[in-house]
Amino acid sequence: MKSSLKYYTIKYLIVVLLLIIAVWAALFYAFILDEVYDNVDDGLKNRKIQLIKAAYQDEKLLENTDFAFNEFKIVPVSEADYNNRNKFYNRTYYMEYDDDDEPYRVLETGFKDQFGGYRKLTIRTSTVEEDELIYDLSIALVVLYFFLVVSILFINGFLLNKAMRPFYKILDKLKKYQFGVTSPPIAETYKISEFEELNVEIDEMIERNELAFHQQKQFIENASHELQTPLAIVINKIDLLIQNEDLEEKSLNSFVEIKNDLRRMVAINKSLLMLSKIDNSQFNKVQIVNFSEMINDLLKEYEDFIEFKHIDVNVLEKENFVSDFNPDLANILLSNLLKNAIKYNNEKGNINIIIDKDQIIFQNSGSKKSLDKAKVFNRFYKQSSDHTSTGLGLSIIMSIIKQYPNWDISYEFEEGMHYFIITKNNKSLSN
Incomplete structure (x- = not known):
């Protein structure tokens, strides 16, 4: 699922922030625990000094061989086991009040008493429970x-909305832009240099495209008109030659074939010009078009061709088909579909036109084989070996449909x- 630039940025920012906080939490926990033990160890070393001094002054303390409320014990040791270095470690002891083992920090060290005996001093003090700390x-x-x-979403949402406002304005300008439909440029100033540069480049690109579009349009129109003449x-000269009674039958047939080829060239020229105009969005006028009425009007126009081939035409109008559309394109679209259904139909064939609210179906008899679905709307694709066909009728239809997404x-x-x-969506489309 695609998301906007704002939420795309915030999404990755949140993920990265989660990783950073996880790493920071581990380091912070190790640092805090180290500080706790360091402070506790300092307290135990001070307590050691005080207890040794007190033992020299009061020999009864030397009899404290088990932990009591004073949280220390002094036991005699041999000279071989004597060690006056400070040894720190963690250990749990059972506490009656909590009815559970509680963590303690323990200091073990040795000293000589006033009688020259060797003693081991063990001091303990309660520390924080690591699981509770975690x-x-x-x-x-x-x-x-x-x-x-929440703060990032609120602050970044506000700031990004404000910062990206020029970008959305530029994007909206691009969405509304159409070839051949020029609008006076509006001077815009942006506080962000990248947006300012982007806007300038887009304006210059539009100007170049418009210039190329008008040059291409003019060339196509000129070329088409120059060819038509x-x-x-x-064709007129050939008509005059054909009327010459002195022509042999073979020559007459050759001239007729040349005339037919020239007429086909004229049709191709007109069709290519029409395709160019459609692809370049030169039909921009949009209004409400009643397709049902237009189909009935076209059937009257082609009535002679229909009768000539003895085709049975049936129109089933379930609902009126009305939409916003260019009226000229609508006429070309329906006219090409109807001509296609007549031209490639059989003698005494059938044409069914089904009109619904959001769908128009043209059915016609004809070839017993299916057309190539992948190529049927391609340019110069021919349904048969008919040399009079330009192969552009259905491609014009597809070009018109592409104008309406x-x-x-x-x-x-x-x-x-x-x-x-x-087919069309329920919503009417306006350019």
Whole structure:
């Protein structure tokens, strides 16, 4: 699932922060525990000095051979076991009040008493329970992490929204931009240099694209018009030659073939010009178009062709098909579909047009084989060996549909019938 730049950044920031806090917590725990033991050890060493002094003054302390409320004991040892170095270690002792073993820090050392005997002094003091320390520290860190995340979401959300506002304005300008639809540039100043540079580059890119678009448009129109004139002249001259009674039948047939090829060139030229105009979004005017009415009007226009091939046409209008669309493109779209259904139909064939609220289906009889679904809307793809076909009719239909992202067209073949299905979303699309 895709997310915005703001939440993408915050997501990784939160994950990295969690790792940093985990590492920091481990180091902090080790540091605190070391400080606790260091302070406790200092206290035990001070206590050792005080107890040895007290034992020299009061020999009764030497009889304290077991831990009592004073938390120390003095036991005699042999000279071989005597060691006056300080030895620290952790150990648990059973406590009646808690009815559990509690952690203690213990100091063992040796000293000579006033009688020259060797003694071992053991002092203990209660310390923090590590498991409780870990638990309390974990709770504190979870609370800290929660508040940090909430703070980051709030602060970064506010700051990123403010910082990214120019970016969204630039993005919105790009979304609204269309080839051939120029709007006066609005001077914008940005506090962030990268956005300022991005805006300048986009304005320059749009200017270059517009220049290239108008040059291409002018070239295509000029080339098309320049080709149409000589083609028309050549066709007229051929017509004059065909009318010459002195022509042999072989020559006459050759001229007829040349004339048909030239007419096909004219049709291809017009179709390519139309494709260029559609792809360059030159049909920008949008209004509410009643497709149902337009289909009925087109059927009247093609009535002679339908009768000539004795085709049976049935229109099933379940609901009215109305949408925001360019009226010229709508006429070209439906006209091409209807001509396709008539031209490639059989003598005494059938055409069924099913109109629903969000779908129009053109069904026609014809070839008993399915067309190639992957290529049927490609340019110059031909349904048959008909040399009069330009192979551009269905590609023009696809180019029109592509102008409306919420629209789609598909081809199916079932029970000897060819289906061309136009569908759109429930929401009307406006350019």
